[in-house]
Amino acid sequence: MQINIESKPAASATYDRKKKRLVETIDRLYARNARASLQKMLSKIHPADLASVLDDLPPAHLVDIFYAIADTAMAADVFSQLPPDLREQVMRESSLERLAGVLEHVPPDELADLIGELPEEQREQLLALLGRESQDEVESLLQYDPDSAGGIMTTDIFSLPQTLSVEEGIENIRSHEDVEMVFYLYLTDEAGRLAGVVSLRQLLLARPDTPLHKIMNRRVMKVSTDTDQTTVAMLVDKYRLLAIPVVNDDNLLVGMITVDDVIDVLEEETTRDMLKMAGTSESETLTQSSFKIARIRLPWLLAAFVGGLAATAVIGRYEAILAEVLVLGAFLPVVMGMAGNVGVQSATVAVRGLATGAIDVRDTVPLVLKELRVGLLLGSFYGVILAVYGYLIHDSIALGEVVGLTILGNMTGAALLAVLLPMIFQRLKVDPAVATGPFVTTAIDILGVLNYFVIASWIYQL
Known part of the structure; x- marks a missing residue:
């Protein structure tokens, strides 16, 4: 059987044509004020593709079409993937109340980066509109250097006491569906200090009544909050990790850096180095x-x-x-x-x-x-x-x-x-x-x- 595979230029041209038609259709629905049809169409587009589509829309229509996304969690995902200039436009042309509703669903580490770039007065106003939990997370992250492990980590981390059994650990994971990326199960002692780590594979293969501390690896690859982000990226790349825990000076588990955060760091560092090598900034x-x-x-x-x-x-x-x-x-x-x-x-x-x-x-x-x-x-x-x-x-x-x-x-x-x-x-x-x-x-x-x-x-x- 012969399978025809499009060449990269052909595939790219096809994608560009589809994207152009999508942009034209969305803008036409917006112009006709067909809000129900517009919302239905936006809901079927992947957030990454929708962010790309918004980038090609007329700037005057951007904010209204962005807020036509009915699912607030999806809107937050799209917002995170918008180019910096479009994010700035959305934040500039939105009421703080409306913006806060979207930002509540943005991951804490990304939210801290976004709010940290705002003028101090606007930052305080926006923080006041967020929920207490989001406020605490953002304020705790803003205290760290943006280029450090503390500045890029997420505090939305899942950990369990090492005294639990394997069965209890699995039940806890099932009951926390909203936690970001449970690649590894981090275990802590009674004081909250990082004690060990268990992979999901180890967890599923162990006997249900086995205490977690019996199967955990005590030699955890970890970083402190003040570790430079480049060093973090090098560790994740060297040891092929999907995530790395972040601890404070007392070895208390305070956050986690996932591989997608590391990819962003590598892209940022590569861009910075290339610009410096070219003699610019x-x-x-x-x-x-x-x-x-x-x-x-x-x-x-x-x-x-x-x-x-x-x-x-x-x-x-x-x-x-x-x-x-x-x-x-x-x-x-x-x-x-x-x-x-x-x-x-x-x-x-x-x-x-x-x-x-x-x-x-x-x-x-x-x-x-x-x-x-x-x-x-x-x-x-x-x-x-x-x-x-x-x-x-x-x-x-x-x-x-x-x-x-x-x-x-x-x-x-x-x-x-x-x-x-x-x-x-x-x-x-x-x-x-x-x-x-x-x-x-x-x-x-x-x-x-x-x-x-x-x-x-x-x-x-x-």
């Missing part, structure tokens, strides 16, 4: 002001500008040889461009490895030796090609030697420099992402130009 994505964007980029580009002036000064220093052998100028772009590309590649690998924990500063020597071999291999390959090209096109052995040796030295040096800089920044307790982009490129440009003309002066004896 994540705040640029949150503003539409050309002046603000220019102000964010200006300091980083200043490094490249100063480096460019330094490279110009080096070229000026060797003005005589450039005047004697004019063809050297024609090869300058390819010599510098290849070195810059190798540098960016090596720096990206190093920075990403440091960010994810795959590379440690103790790995500096092995990593440098590895990149030395990579640089030599790539430099030798392209050096031979460029040397042959220079000889054949300009009928000059000396030119071939210059460009060949230069590209060998520049690509090898660029690979080493791009690895060493992030390692040095890491040792200095500076974010290694700032070692890439303008900094690496500028250093490679200056040293590459210098290397080019030093080799040319030596071979041409000028």
Whole structure:
């Protein structure tokens, strides 16, 4: 039997067409004030898809259509998945009473993040409209650093005393349907301290009358409330966990971080690192002001500008040889461009490895030796090609030697420099992402130009 599978572009095009028709239908129902039909249609759409649809609707219709979602819990799910600018619009154009009704159903950790971004006066007004339980949860989460385990955890956690039996544990789980993601059953002692953990598989396979403390694992992978969110993400990824418990200084169980929270952290950290490597900032994505964007980029580009002036000064220093052998100028772009590309590649690998924990500063020597071999291999390959090209096109052995040796030295040096800089920044307790982009490129440009003309002066004896 043959099964036809659509290619990714075809599947994407089909999805886009269906989404476009859905957007048009929803907006048409809204324009006709067919509220019952609109609510019925919205209820059949997955929250993630509905959030995407709302993003394509006319901004003037967004809030009214959002509040046409009859199921408040579903509206809360959709709200959580809206892009930041749309969430801000809904919060700005909604009455506090109406908004509070939706936010009551948002998970505590996400609710704390949302409320924490509001102006203080609006935050206090909104908190006052929430139920006492939601208020307490949000206020307890707001006391933690947003980038810490305490800031991303949820307090909606299920735990049981270790003295219960397996049968009692299963009955307790069945009676708590509203608890978020019971991947593991965390067990506490009489003081509420985390004592152990039992997987659902262990729970179902054990005899009903077995005490939970007999089958629990006492070596629990856990984090404290002040643990950095990146460290939490690395632990969850390394040990393939679905959730990780959070404890305070007294080892009291105060929350849990689930794998979906970790995915959000990894996405946030990856975006932040990529923007830093490009010499800009994540705040640029949150503003539409050309002046603000220019102000964010200006300091980083200043490094490249100063480096460019330094490279110009080096070229000026060797003005005589450039005047004697004019063809050297024609090869300058390819010599510098290849070195810059190798540098960016090596720096990206190093920075990403440091960010994810795959590379440690103790790995500096092995990593440098590895990149030395990579640089030599790539430099030798392209050096031979460029040397042959220079000889054949300009009928000059000396030119071939210059460009060949230069590209060998520049690509090898660029690979080493791009690895060493992030390692040095890491040792200095500076974010290694700032070692890439303008900094690496500028250093490679200056040293590459210098290397080019030093080799040319030596071979041409000028």
